[in-house]
Amino acid sequence: MTAAGRVGDELAGLEDRFDSPVRSERTAALLGIGLAVSFTICFLTGLYSHLLQNEPGWLTLPSRPAGLYRVTQGLHVTTGIATIPLLLAKLWTVGPRFFTWPPVRSVAHAVERVFLLPLVGGSIFLLVSGSANVARWYPWSFFFPTAHYWVAWITIGALIVHVGAKMATTRTALRREQAAGPDAAERRWFLAGVGAAAAAFAVSTAGGTVRALSPISSLAQRRAGDGPQGIPINKSARQAVVLDVIEADDFEQTYELVVDGAVERPLRLDLAALRAMPQREATLPIACVEGWSASGRWRGIAVRDLLAEAGAADGATVVVESIQPRGLYRRSELNPRHAADRDTLLALELEGQPLHRDHGYPLRLIGPNRPGVMQTKWVNRLVVR
Ligand SMILES: Nc1nc2c(c(=O)[nH]1)N[C@H]1C(S)=C(S)[C@@H](COP(=O)(O)O)O[C@H]1N2
Numbered sequence: 001m002t003a004a005g006r007v008g009d010e011l012a013g014l015e016d017r018f019d020s021p022v023r024s025e026r027t028a029a030l031l032g033i034g035l036a037v038s039f040t041i042c043f044l045t046g047l048y049s050h051l052l053q054n055e056p057g058w059l060t061l062p063s064r065p066a067g068l069y070r071v072t073q074g075l076h077v078t079t080g081i082a083t084i085p086l087l088l089a090k091l092w093t094v095g096p097r098f099f100t101w102p103p104v105r106s107v108a109h110a111v112e113r114v115f116l117l118p119l120v121g122g123s124i125f126l127l128v129s130g131s132a133n134v135a136r137w138y139p140w141s142f143f144f145p146t147a148h149y150w151v152a153w154i155t156i157g158a159l160i161v162h163v164g165a166k167m168a169t170t171r172t173a174l175r176r177e178q179a180a181g182p183d184a185a186e187r188r189w190f191l192a193g194v195g196a197a198a199a200a201f202a203v204s205t206a207g208g209t210v211r212a213l214s215p216i217s218s219l220a221q222r223r224a225g226d227g228p229q230g231i232p233i234n235k236s237a238r239q240a241v242v243l244d245v246i247e248a249d250d251f252e253q254t255y256e257l258v259v260d261g262a263v264e265r266p267l268r269l270d271l272a273a274l275r276a277m278p279q280r281e282a283t284l285p286i287a288c289v290e291g292w293s294a295s296g297r298w299r300g301i302a303v304r305d306l307l308a309e310a311g312a313a314d315g316a317t318v319v320v321e322s323i324q325p326r327g328l329y330r331r332s333e334l335n336p337r338h339a340a341d342r343d344t345l346l347a348l349e350l351e352g353q354p355l356h357r358d359h360g361y362p363l364r365l366i367g368p369n370r371p372g373v374m375q376t377k378w379v380n381r382l383v384v385r
């Protein structure tokens, strides 16, 4: 018997056990292709986000195009949310097969089944933890980015094994002529419904990135246009515990930006000195890892001008620190390409006005192609390395 013939027999045998005509090999194959595509998009965009935030020594990611991260992270979150109905439909379609008897038919079948645990478990973990994070609900004690990242590797590995194991079955299922009639029609309606649900889920969150969709985006937790100066707030000055400092009576007089580390001339610049420096304007987005993004017109001092004034060597890495006393996001790093970009600014103004306290008054980092968590607010120190 040919390989295709064997697969065909196996299909016929399996299909006998399905209780609904919708639970066919063809439905499973089509949903599987959809899931393979969506998981690949999520994996690649997630990997990019991870590398930007945890750059290994051998890599210096570019600061351009300025809006790239906005697109990749919007795609990551939107695709992930749209995957929820796809995964539910797939699990429902193949559900009876988790309980086939005998549970294992051959060594190959056993291996294939063992990989279902990390595949299904990992997929569910990624979608649940990702959605919870976007909804800003943290019911767990692990550090979300690390867990999400490592489970993604496990899941994508299991997915590659699964795709390899199912390639022949999928091909046969898709090539086989579809019997016309009520079953085929029912199948088409089911798939159309799943597609519509995925589209609805995508639209419900894409408004965090695509302004035109914002009015109908019920799940988008931040929207362009919301918040002071037209940009949503992630963490407020009160939440970051900087309010007492920046609202103190003598703050305007006592605030200083320090530039030190590997420089020839360490700098201490008060607000008057900062305002007297050449200012640069750039339109750049805040692109949060949680998927929302909003573009603003920022004005301030180019980091590279400060580095030149302090006499930093070319190719310097810069650590940007905040007045904020505690927390992971009180500092971020500018790799040499970001530090040297003419539009990487320490902004004093947004939309022609001094920064709102929640946007990082008096001074915040804003640069092209950076995750929101790396756009440090309430900056008071640059350490050059
Ligand atoms: N010091 C400090 N800067 C910070 C944060 C923070 O918690 N502390 N949050 C970051 C995150 S996650 C985002 S998305 C942006 C949001 O900037 P915005 O509140 O001005 O929109 O600020 C970033 N800068």
Ligand SMILES: [Mo]
Pocket: 234, 287, 288, 289, 290, 372, 373
């Ligand atoms: Mo963020």
